[in-house]
Amino acid sequence: MNARRQTRLLLSLICLLTVASVGTAKGERARSSIGEPATAPETTGLREVITPKYQRRYEEWKAEFLSTDIGKAQWEMYSHHPRLLLTITIGGKNSEGAGTGGYKWNDKGELVAATIVLGERLDSGYPSAVYYPVMNALEPFESKQLIGGTVLAATKIAHEFGHVMKISSTPEDLYNLQVKLVPSYNKIFLSNGYNVNDPRLVEMAQKMGGNPVQIWEDREYWGEANAMLFLKDRVEKEKFHCRLFGKIKRAVEEYAKDYEERFAEIAKEQGAIYTCGWR
Numbered sequence: 001m002n003a004r005r006q007t008r009l010l011l012s013l014i015c016l017l018t019v020a021s022v023g024t025a026k027g028e029r030a031r032s033s034i035g036e037p038a039t040a041p042e043t044t045g046l047r048e049v050i051t052p053k054y055q056r057r058y059e060e061w062k063a064e065f066l067s068t069d070i071g072k073a074q075w076e077m078y079s080h081h082p083r084l085l086l087t088i089t090i091g092g093k094n095s096e097g098a099g100t101g102g103y104k105w106n107d108k109g110e111l112v113a114a115t116i117v118l119g120e121r122l123d124s125g126y127p128s129a130v131y132y133p134v135m136n137a138l139e140p141f142e143s144k145q146l147i148g149g150t151v152l153a154a155t156k157i158a159h160e161f162g163h164v165m166k167i168s169s170t171p172e173d174l175y176n177l178q179v180k181l182v183p184s185y186n187k188i189f190l191s192n193g194y195n196v197n198d199p200r201l202v203e204m205a206q207k208m209g210g211n212p213v214q215i216w217e218d219r220e221y222w223g224e225a226n227a228m229l230f231l232k233d234r235v236e237k238e239k240f241h242c243r244l245f246g247k248i249k250r251a252v253e254e255y256a257k258d259y260e261e262r263f264a265e266i267a268k269e270q271g272a273i274y275t276c277g278w279r
């Protein structure tokens with residue numbers, strides 16, 4: 001990554017992190033997906049905490065996600081997970097986005113809790129191609145009415161599932177260290193004339209496995225990789241699938257070159273006829 005791009009990304013990331021927050025739905029009594037009032041909390045599996053006013057849209061987004069084999073398989077995996085309680089809810093400040101957090105680990109260092117908060121307008125809004133080459137690529141297809149907002153919402157759900165999968169393989173110590181060091185890193189960066197070669201920053205980056213931009217990119221691109229996996233399933237029989245994957249490829253080449261292999265692997269997975277120009 002060149003220095004100027006890194007500085008620009010660090011600055012925009014600091015802005016992003018200041019406004020980002022994983023909220024929880026408050027104010028209304030939650031009920032489970034089958035319409036029963038929520039009872040004793042489950043300890044493992046998949047818990048859906050959806051307020052009645054969002055129930056209908058939630059069911060549509062979920063049905064879209066489950067219309068693919070990959071969506072079904074991932075849903076099943078978390079529904080029957082032996083250790084993890086994954087909560088899905090709608091609310092938060094980021095109405096067109098989503099967030100994953102509320103991570104907890106057990107004594108053995110295994111992830112036992114995570115919460116996905118979906119925005120109430122998840123079916124609209126396309127995030128920037130810089131960090132979201134997959135979700136962003138859908139935009140022209142919606143304006144041409146080739147896909148609907150429900151597909152966009154389901155793709156965002158897949159992105160969040162990608163975060164949960166990645167965090168499951170991230171050691172708790174490393175995650176906590178990143179949470180602790182990133183604000184200190186950013187503070188020094190803002191006060192040292194944006195010098196990423198500052199020995200203090202170099203040392204911090206080494207300890208936490210990258211600078212804040214690299215950590216952020218790596219997490220987001222894991223989310224996007226899973227979003228791509230979902231879309232591959234969802235659009236494989238559509239005439240436009242290669243146009244869509246071509247658009248993703250161009251965005252990855254432009255903004256996520258260091259992570260290209262991750263996306264190329266997915267493109268190649270279903271055999272040569274579906275690579276759509278990926279090596």
Ligand SMILES: [Zn+2]
Nearest residue numbers: 159163220223
């Ligand atoms: Zn994300």
